[in-house]
Amino acid sequence: MTTDCENCSLRRKDLFAQMSADEVRYMQRFKAGELVIDAGKTLLMEGSNSPQLFTALRGMGLRYKTLEGGQRQVINFIFPGDFIGMQAGLMGEMGHSVEATTQMTLCVFDRAEFWTFFRDHPERAFALTWLAAVEEHLLGDALATVGQRTALAAVAWALVRFHMRATALDMVQDGAIPMPYSQQDLADALGFSLVHTNKTLGKLRDRQMISWHDGTLQLHDLKGLARIAGVELSPPLERPLM
Amino acid sequence: MTTDCENCSLRRKDLFAQMSADEVRYMQRFKAGELVIDAGKTLLMEGSNSPQLFTALRGMGLRYKTLEGGQRQVINFIFPGDFIGMQAGLMGEMGHSVEATTQMTLCVFDRAEFWTFFRDHPERAFALTWLAAVEEHLLGDALATVGQRTALAAVAWALVRFHMRATALDMVQDGAIPMPYSQQDLADALGFSLVHTNKTLGKLRDRQMISWHDGTLQLHDLKGLARIAGVELSPPLERPLM
């Protein structure tokens, strides 16, 4: 019993670009099924060549790379609506691993059908490229904060970004955001040690700008955080949904 | 007097994926002209919405973002064959600035024609998406080094990567690579200060692994550098040429 693209609640979020009825019908045909994966399991491995592509329907995960020294760099956090596996679909090899942080249910597409996108449905192919461009943009931002911002600014940046994305997906209730990730995950995303990340979060907590416990995050002073991060509080980029 | 795509020497490099004669003809029609830009000049500004797209034919440049504090993060170094302006072409706004480091000559495409790619030439549209996926892959690598590697490993990584790309483009003569960038550029790419980057380069020089002067870079111990960087010495990813 899978969700029809027609009735998919994700499609109605403001974050995602409108799709024509024709496009929706086409995606429905393209959809091979749904996959439920448990928390902590890995969906794709770096270097693998998966025959399937996914878009996250429910749940959250993360993309990461592992270096030779054993260090882990978290590339980004995966929210519902994110498309997963494009690198394998296009280049034949994933550049990072993907793992589920909570239980996730994913829309499954067959990679073999991927090519027909470009031949038969140019709007969808355009959307795919658009998506890749958005990811590149976001990765550029992440690179800039990891490279240039101090720990305090970097943590504030990550939390603000997280909040904006969650807000765009209507995941915020009474100012409380589901936050399934560990401080280690955040540390690995920002390139800081766990200890220092923890102490930096402590500073923001002492200033009563955030509270984060029991898998729930609250930002009590969004403007203050944005000032510390050095970013504008603009809504996230509109993006296509696959 | 512009270069015909037919005779473009870039197309013959191993780095770039083969194109059918049909594709070459189509790209030729798509090409609006050539642009020569002087060293130090800005080609695209962050936030701008350029009506034109480019691929670098000759010369080198760099992509960068500027933060509110005035810091600069270099996103990557631009080599001949790189496609420039995709973000503006797809999302309507550049996420970073682009500037010429040496004099550059660029192939100019009209953005308005961009859409016809997807409608009339699905192979080219596919190549474009492929290109975006490659960039995402490379950015992920960069993020991992900036986030996780020490200064010595990061500098070695950057030099090895630079060497491999230059080699794939036949820019190496007697082990000497043209290196038009300043140490400040490298520092801003890796997220280290100029002083510390300089001292790190000094260490590699003292070990007689590199020499870099007068705009020329030589790597005397590629394997040693790769070991310090913690990377495999694999050839760069094949990529499409626009």
Added chain:
DNA sequence: CGGTTGTTTGACGCCCTTCAACGAGCGTGG
């Protein structure tokens, strides 16, 4: 010749890493 840009080196200090320890929550098995 002065002004500018880029490289190099030394001194000093701090942000961040590492090491270490402790507590809370939570399953598992005695």
Added chain:
DNA sequence: CCACGCTCGTTGAAGGGCGTCAAACAACCG
């Protein structure tokens, strides 16, 4: 029931990698 192990968050102390400040040198140019 409680002991036990495991994960995760928290805090303190010590040390080092890296940033900042400063100055000098070389190359280039008007």
